[in-house]
Amino acid sequence: MELIYTDPNGKELGYILNANIDMEIGEDEKNSINDFEIEFKRSGWDGTIEFGSQLYVPDTEYGGIVQEISTSTKANSITTKGYTWRGMMTKKIIQPGSGQDYATVEGELNTIVKQKVQEAFPGLFYGVSEDTGVEVTNYQFDRYCTLHEGLRKMLQSVGYRMEIKYIQGDKYEMGYVQVKAVPIVDYSSEHEFSNDQNTNFKMDDNRRGVNHLICLGKGELKDRLVIHLYVGQNGEIGQEQYFKGVDEIVETYDSSGSERDDLLKNGIKKLEASKNKTEYDMTMEKIEGNMDVGDVVGGRDYLTGASMKKPIGRKIWTISEGKEKIEYKLEGES
Template sequence: IIQPPSGQDYRTVSGDANEILESVLGNAFGGLFTFPEESSEIDIPSYQFDRYTGALTGFTKMLATKNARLNIEVIQGGANEAFEIMLSAVPIQDLSEEIEYSQDSRVNISIKESRRGINHLICLGKGELKDRQVVHLYAQLDGSISQKQYYKGLQERTAVYDNNNAEDLNELIEGGTEKLQEDMNYKKMNLEIQDMDLQIGDIVGGRDYNSGLSLKKPVVQKIVKIESGTEEIEYKVEGEE
């Protein structure tokens, strides 16, 4: 867990991404994790971790601000030597422009589009009754979120987000934004990928010619199955059910 230093509200870091990984995680797991000596060439000018967040979640969110991902690689030692796990920061590969999966690729693909989702979220923070913090967040036509209303009248769909544990207004807005992103209009893609070596965080594209929908999503799971000596790798993309 990434904790704030004593007497401070948040853990804030800056510098080369590899050096940050090492400084935050350090020797927390008895030397199981190691870090490259060379620079990642991914500079983090300043980043503030969420309070008491898990290391994986914190690193993932930090690196995403630089279009990068956490690379996890097992390094096998010599005979009778233990392996080690090297953590490093690397750029995300956006393969959606080079490789697009569709019915033409002979893969199983389905894209689900949800319309008429929530577009107005009333966020309730600390305080009681009239003194309670209240922030209104609105979905925009392009999918972004702001505090200016776009959908009105019959198009407006409103819900409430209750978080009286938010430390301040910024934390309330951050949590409300994540909640609205989950509940607003969305597209989800299910696909089966074969004969590709992808890593978690890489981005792939999909197109369903039957509906005309297309989108690109990052890989969020890589599952290796070995049965009777045969290896099979299964990938899951963000939002896949």
């Protein structure tokens, strides 16, 4: 892939050459940075990249706007930095209207996406008129969520994801960022990745977690508030015991002074973190086809039989010393 750069007005100036590129995009805001760094040797810096310059690979999500330039004579480098297009969406907030508890929307998916992104980034981000045939009714955003997280959750609730890509302009015209809703595709049944396919796969199936938590609240001795919480067969938390005998694993949670409501809420949070869990880590360096952030992939270790499927959470594009690599990380991976 070749990265194009522009002046601050969006006029194309050429390609980024002889630089190290590190660009990360992803849906999981907890772990995803959604920014880029382009490192040049000082001898290769000509000053044509400025604050406000756009960088992009046409028809892909790779790109953003230069918002930081750092220089190091010791490292003999100049580095340009900024948020990716997706990262810019994490820096806009969906706010409730005056007198409203929550911001809400209803209607066809692409109509909502178009209205939100064009309002946030006039003249740079555009939606599409394509009708998905899917509508939401009185969808309620989390209070003061980011534009990215709000649209991501809304689309995910109906099996869709965002497709973000830069549309290159004509010779004398500035391009633009296109955002639209597309269906999430589950590729796990078609493509199952293993270590034979440039995939590093790790899975920890932990079945020794706590399944009975005795929560201790206010009071003394026999008068102390006690709540028993249990993990059910399918991982749900309630107050009816499922695991017994040798399968029961018990711990106490001491929250002296807690009233019932707080003890119950915090006890559930504690048990959720302590119960059985399966953790996945799958790094893929190459993927054939059109899989993108939000689509579902599967992996298998044929030696142990361990298998999993999970959404792609992040894509990391790097060029280092002339060697290009694209890595894919699963949702939730650090």
